[in-house]
Amino acid sequence: MAAEPIAAREKKSIDSRPWRQGKLSSVYRSRWFYLMMVPGLIYYILFHYVPMAGTLIAFQNYNLMKGIWGSSWVGFDNFRIIFDNPEFLQIMRNTLIISIYKIIGNMVPDVILALMLNEVRVRWFKKTVQTITYGPYFLSWVIVYGLAFSFLAPGSGLISTFVRDMGWGQIDLMADKNFFRPMLVLTEIWKNTGFGAIIYLAALASINQELYEAAVVDGAGRWRQLWHITLPGLRDVFVLLLIIRIGGILDAGFDQVFIFLNARVYDVGDIVDTWVYRYGFERLEFGVAAAMGVFKSLVGLILVIGANKLAKKVGGSGIW
Structure with a gap:
C-alpha cells in the first residue's frame, strides 16, 4: 500500500486544529463548572472506588493484624460457607x-x-x-x-x-x-x-x-x-x-x-x-x-x- 501523500497528511492536521481549539476553548469557558465537579469526583474516588480494593477480603482468611496483603488466600471457600x-x-x-x-x-x-x-x-x-x-x-x-x-x-x-x-x-x-x-x-x-x-x-x-x-x-x-x-x-x-x-x-x-x-x-x-x-x-x-x-x-x-x-x-x- 502506498504511503499517504505528505500534502494530504498536512491537510488533515490543519483541518483538525479548529476542532481541537474549539474543544479547548469550550473547556476553558466552562472551567468553573469543571472546578465545582472536583469535590464530587474526589468523594466518589475516595469513598466508592478506592474501597473496592477491599473486595480482595472476600477471597481471604482475613486477619486484622496482617491486613489485606498479609492475610492468607482461601479462594472461594468464603462463598462456599455462605451457600x-x-x-x-x-x-x-x-x-x-x-x-x-x-x-x-x-x-x-x-x-x-x-x-x-x-x-x-x-x-x-x-x-x-x-x-x-x-x-x-x-x-x-x-x-x-x-x-x-x-x-x-x-x-x-x-x-x-x-x-x-x-x-x-x-x-x-x-x-x-x-x-x-x-x-x-x-x-x-x-x-x-x-x-x-x-x-x-x-x-x-x-x-x-x-x-x-x-x-x-x-x-x-x-x-x-x-x-x-x-x-x-x-x-x-x-x-x-x-x-x-x-x-x-x-x-x-x-x-x-x-x-x-x-x-x-x-x-x-x-x-x-x-x-x-x-x-x-x-x-x-x-x-x-x-x-x-x-x-x-x-x-x-x-x-x-x-x-x-x-x-x-x-x-x-x-x-x-
Missing part, C-alpha cells in the same frame, strides 16, 4: 419478601401523594401539606422506632393500653411475627413518602401544559387528562426509580430492620445485611461478610441490567 449455611435460604427469602413489600408499598403512595398535591390549587395549603409529609424524612430510624414503641410497646404503648382497657386482652405487636413485616412497610411509608412525592412533583412540573389545554378543548375531563397525560408523563421517572430499587433488592434497609429486629421475629425479619453484621462484627469473620457483599453486588448488577433491558422492550426508557 452451605442453613440460614442462607431463610435470610434470602426474608430479604426478598421485605424488599418487594417496600418497593410496592413505597412507590405507589409516592405517586398517589404527588398526584393529590398536584391537584391542589391553594398554594399555602399545598405547601403546608408538603412540609408536613416531608418532615419525617429527616428523622433517624432510632427516633422512628421510639415513636413506634410508644404506640406498640406491650403494657405501656398507647395502642396496647387501649386494647387492654377495652378488655380485648394483651397484645405485643413489636414481637408479633405476622405484624413485623407490615410494621416495616408502614413506618417506611410514613417516613419516606413525602420525599418520594417531591421527585414525582418535579416530573409533573415538566409536563407541557399545552397538552392539558388541548385536552380541555377536546372535551377531556380531569380523569381523562390524568390517564392520558399525567400518568404517561410520570412513566419514565417511575421506571427509572423502579430499576434502581430492583438493583438494590437485596438491600432491605439495614438501619430500619436492625433497630426493629428482636429475637422473637428473627424467623421473618433476619435479612442479608443483619446476617453480614453478625458475621463481620460479632464473629469477626470478615472474609465471609465481604463475600456476601460481593454476592449482593453481582446480583444487583444482573438485576439492573435485566430490568433496564426489559423496560426498553416494553416501550419505556431505561437508565442508559
Whole structure:
C-alpha cells in the first residue's frame, strides 16, 4: 500500500486544529463548572472506588493484624460457607419478601401523594401539606422506632393500653411475627413518602401544559387528562426509580430492620445485611461478610441490567 501523500497528511492536521481549539476553548469557558465537579469526583474516588480494593477480603482468611496483603488466600471457600449455611435460604427469602413489600408499598403512595398535591390549587395549603409529609424524612430510624414503641410497646404503648382497657386482652405487636413485616412497610411509608412525592412533583412540573389545554378543548375531563397525560408523563421517572430499587433488592434497609429486629421475629425479619453484621462484627469473620457483599453486588448488577433491558422492550426508557 502506498504511503499517504505528505500534502494530504498536512491537510488533515490543519483541518483538525479548529476542532481541537474549539474543544479547548469550550473547556476553558466552562472551567468553573469543571472546578465545582472536583469535590464530587474526589468523594466518589475516595469513598466508592478506592474501597473496592477491599473486595480482595472476600477471597481471604482475613486477619486484622496482617491486613489485606498479609492475610492468607482461601479462594472461594468464603462463598462456599455462605451457600452451605442453613440460614442462607431463610435470610434470602426474608430479604426478598421485605424488599418487594417496600418497593410496592413505597412507590405507589409516592405517586398517589404527588398526584393529590398536584391537584391542589391553594398554594399555602399545598405547601403546608408538603412540609408536613416531608418532615419525617429527616428523622433517624432510632427516633422512628421510639415513636413506634410508644404506640406498640406491650403494657405501656398507647395502642396496647387501649386494647387492654377495652378488655380485648394483651397484645405485643413489636414481637408479633405476622405484624413485623407490615410494621416495616408502614413506618417506611410514613417516613419516606413525602420525599418520594417531591421527585414525582418535579416530573409533573415538566409536563407541557399545552397538552392539558388541548385536552380541555377536546372535551377531556380531569380523569381523562390524568390517564392520558399525567400518568404517561410520570412513566419514565417511575421506571427509572423502579430499576434502581430492583438493583438494590437485596438491600432491605439495614438501619430500619436492625433497630426493629428482636429475637422473637428473627424467623421473618433476619435479612442479608443483619446476617453480614453478625458475621463481620460479632464473629469477626470478615472474609465471609465481604463475600456476601460481593454476592449482593453481582446480583444487583444482573438485576439492573435485566430490568433496564426489559423496560426498553416494553416501550419505556431505561437508565442508559
